[in-house]
Amino acid sequence: MAVIIEDDADIRHLLESVLTQAGFDVIATSNGHDGIQAVRAYEPIVTTLDVSMPGMDGFEVAKRLRTFSQTYIVMLTARDEEIDTLQGLEAGADDYLTKPFRPRELRARIDAMLRRPRMAFADDAAVVAPAVPAPPAPSPAAAPEAPAAAVPAAVPVVPVVAPSVEPAPHTGAHAAPAVPDAASSAVRETSEDSGEGWIEHNGLRLNREMRLASLDGRDLDLTRTEFDLLVAVVESKRRVRTKADLALLLRGESYVTAYYVTEADKRAVEVHMGNLRKKLGDSLTTPRWLETVRGVGYRLAAADE
Template identity: 30%
Template sequence: MAQILLIEDDQSIRTSLALALGRHGHQTREADTGEDGLRMLASAEPDVVVLDLMLPGMDGFEVCRRIRAKSAVPVIMLTARGDDFDVVGGLEAGADDYVIKPVQPRVLDARIRAVLRRGTFAEQTQSDRYRDLTIDRAALTVTKGDQQLALTPTELRVLLELSRSPGQVLSRMQLLELVWEYDYLGDSRLVDNCVQRLRAKIEDEPARPVFVQTVRGFGYRFGPV
């Protein structure tokens, strides 16, 4: 069972989603404004935040930014169908994934379970060091110099997948399958925005990345080592 914080101002949507998530085995706390959601986040310590972007007062974009400033909790945003502005803005604010309204509970449940699995991924090898970056695959921690980095489960999983075979190129579609568990044509913006946030944390110069490199027309690779 996952503890879900649902931030949604529409009462009918909020109630129906909470009931549906309950049937899927989750326990949900509800907030109807971004301000209330942030207060609940501090006390509830949820496993996942499901966040509507169009909120009264403080909108979902600002809520997501404030969550990311102090927490690595996975955020799944609820966005209007086909609204690219919502999708891009939400991902840039730090969301891990998105579900399009009207929300299908089974789809939301699948995305919740997928994002939770990213934080439980482990390998047999203990740790690898690349220059000043240490990836402990057993403890699922990343250290740069002597500072442990606060990566979200999605950022961590992207780094683990890319660094598993340094120098090997992974396409955006491959990363969508490995990290987000999309088994169909997914949204490559999920990958690009996550890589951008990851670079901001692990690279000395994010605009000139050493660890997570872009291979134009193909995808990304980890290296040089």
């Protein structure tokens, strides 16, 4: 299921065509209020959102959607200023395209988002939404004692595929140093002591499989993108991850240099890393977790002594 929130009729019809061809059932709306109600009613996998709409603009719509929905939000707008991109991502958008956009690029970006884990919330803890298992086939030899419960018609389920974030095996420009330094040793030792699947650094604990994060015993409320970026940097230890590298990772194309990374993609990474720093309470000048390498990217800060 996909929801379109777009006040321009021509663009709305184009989006309907693109998303229908991509295999979605589409609900199209022309304003923010109707769009919010549609997302609440239909629980779509993807929502396209125009920024410049009369009444409630796209930034406000995105903020309201994020209070109750984990739908993937793609913002579409004629605004191409950097501040607009940053404001859209901070409002909760997963991606941002400027008009006029190319339908094939929109489909490619949606496909990339769907390759990232979807999230559900249970008891206020972020977990990966499991795929719905098929009901077991009845045994032909067994006599039916009671009619089986009816299985409701299922909304199309997108397979959950966790992104590959395993930097260690790579060689060449992305190869890790042969001799680990103090920070990488600390990450490795604490991860071994923290139990299966857990890594720890300076009081920060992460579990990629369960998608859990805590700092000094306090649960962290991270978005999908923030969690993926944080895991990538921590698992890479002291090896620098470039902005282009992290942008490709978020699109599900890690370490594939053939894919083009725009300046908007890099700015999006900067925004997400800035939001991560705020949630961690990290310092730019004396970081404990996210160290900026000027003009290049990010790496894990040294371990506390």
